[in-house]
Amino acid sequence: MAATSATNFSIGSTASAGSTVGPTQSKAFSIKLEPKSYLRNFSGLKAANSVRYESESSFLGSESSLILRRSYNTKALKHSQRSYSYIQPHASYKVAILGAGGGIGQPLALLVKMSPLVSALNLYDIANVKGVAADLSHCNTPAQVSDFTGASELANCLKGVNVVVIPAGVPRKPGMTRDDLFNINANIVKTLVEAVADNCPDAFIHVISNPVNSTVPIAAEVLKNKGVYDPKKLFGVTTLDVVRANTFVAQKKNLKLIDVDVPVVGGHAGITILPLLSKTNPSVAFTDEEVQELTVRIQNAGTEVVEAKAGAGSATLSMAYAAARFLGRNGVEAVISSELQGLTEFEQKALEALKPELKASIEKGVAFVQKQTVTA
Numbered sequence: 001m002a003a004t005s006a007t008n009f010s011i012g013s014t015a016s017a018g019s020t021v022g023p024t025q026s027k028a029f030s031i032k033l034e035p036k037s038y039l040r041n042f043s044g045l046k047a048a049n050s051v052r053y054e055s056e057s058s059f060l061g062s063e064s065s066l067i068l069r070r071s072y073n074t075k076a077l078k079h080s081q082r083s084y085s086y087i088q089p090h091a092s093y094k095v096a097i098l099g100a101g102g103g104i105g106q107p108l109a110l111l112v113k114m115s116p117l118v119s120a121l122n123l124y125d126i127a128n129v130k131g132v133a134a135d136l137s138h139c140n141t142p143a144q145v146s147d148f149t150g151a152s153e154l155a156n157c158l159k160g161v162n163v164v165v166i167p168a169g170v171p172r173k174p175g176m177t178r179d180d181l182f183n184i185n186a187n188i189v190k191t192l193v194e195a196v197a198d199n200c201p202d203a204f205i206h207v208i209s210n211p212v213n214s215t216v217p218i219a220a221e222v223l224k225n226k227g228v229y230d231p232k233k234l235f236g237v238t239t240l241d242v243v244r245a246n247t248f249v250a251q252k253k254n255l256k257l258i259d260v261d262v263p264v265v266g267g268h269a270g271i272t273i274l275p276l277l278s279k280t281n282p283s284v285a286f287t288d289e290e291v292q293e294l295t296v297r298i299q300n301a302g303t304e305v306v307e308a309k310a311g312a313g314s315a316t317l318s319m320a321y322a323a324a325r326f327l328g329r330n331g332v333e334a335v336i337s338s339e340l341q342g343l344t345e346f347e348q349k350a351l352e353a354l355k356p357e358l359k360a361s362i363e364k365g366v367a368f369v370q371k372q373t374v375t376a
């Protein structure tokens with residue numbers, strides 16, 4: 001879902017804060033260009049449809065794959081060099097990952113390090129990230145990796161940064177809801193976003209820390225209090241729901257994974273995750289039972305991983321993949337309100353049912369910041 005104006009929340013592959021449900025979309029960052037056909041052959045880490053939609057907008061575009069391919073496939077080298085020089089982007093983005101030592105932070109740092117768009121990768125954590133930074137710095141890609149440990153180094157980590165990704169905080173254990181993380185993670189996100197506002201107020205901010213339905217509104221309130229809120233630049237990262245929906249639908253219907261694109265709207269917890277299966281692209285016919293089964297599976301997919309990890313945390317690798325896929329160059333470019341038109345009765349009912357829960361989670365986040373502001 002895309003971060004939104006103050007009057008909208010919800011929303012496909014990113015979250016946002018506000019007070020009423022507004023237009024949603026799941027591909028806010030799509031740039032509808034048709035890449036040269038050879039680029040599709042170099043899709044590497046990305047599904048082909050992602051390349052088609054995101055080759056120029058995502059950090060993990062086809063360029064990354066070219067770099068990778070060049071480094072291990074000498075046969076492809078000649079062709080790659082030609083292609084690469086044609087499309088080689090300028091490495092100019094400075095990215096900070098806050099919570100970089102964690103289960104998501106580490107693989108996400110690797111994926112960002114692979115991006116040819118990134119010139120600097122700053123890793124911050126309250127735990128020591130020196131080792132992670134040293135390890136990553138040996139990869140032969142442009143980004144200069146630096147490590148920052150502890151609150152005293154946070155400001156330096158953020159100075160001059162264009163993109164901040166926040167996977168800092170505690171993950172769920174079996175039996176917990178995402179909302180059970182609020183008491184710890186709300187404060188972590190608030191403190192980190194305050195530092196972002198002070199040190200890189202123009203940066204794009206991507207909030208991964210749960211509960212996303214509340215942590216994004218917290219971030220929005222902090223930015224408003226600091227006078228630097230730009231709804232086009234604040235995101236809750238819920239691309240993992242889209243990634244899962246695409247995968248589960250492809251598996252269920254025996255489709256090629258790369259061909260499936262399912263929009264997901266709402267928030268990122270339980271019934272607030274609403275896959276719009278009727279809008280699957282290309283069009284797929286589902287029985288009522290399949291819709292029910294797939295919707296529930298997508299909504300509970302996080303819990304599926306939490307239970308499988310049995311106390312060792314929640315999704316990390318798929319989350320890192322989803323976050324790297326999510327990052328776009330220009331922030332929110334459009335809100336596609338048509339995504340919410342022509343819903344099936346099942347989807348319309350589910351949309352109405354999720355609104356009160358999503359609204360309550362947003363209000364909880366807003367109240368958290370307002371209460372602290374009054375106390376201070």
Ligand SMILES: NC(=O)C1=CN([C@@H]2O[C@H](COP(=O)(O)OP(=O)(O)OC[C@H]3O[C@@H](n4cnc5c(N)ncnc54)[C@H](O)[C@@H]3O)[C@@H](O)[C@H]2O)C=CC1
Pocket residue numbers: 098099100101102103104105124125126127167168169170171172181185188192207208209210211212237238239240241268313314315316319
């Ligand atoms: N948005 C989404 O779709 C998803 C969100 N998550 C959420 O992401 C968060 C992180 O998950 P994991 O990486 O698995 O947890 P983790 O425990 O493996 O890593 C979290 C990291 O954050 C660091 N940290 C804690 N407090 C910090 C602070 N004040 N400043 C900087 N760093 C701090 C920790 O030292 C640790 O390295 C959790 O809240 C989890 O629920 C997880 C999966 C999907």
Ligand SMILES: O=C([O-])CC(=O)C(=O)O
Pocket residue numbers: 171172178210240268301302303305306314315
């Ligand atoms: O389920 C969790 O706690 C982590 C998460 O948000 C996900 O995997 O979707």
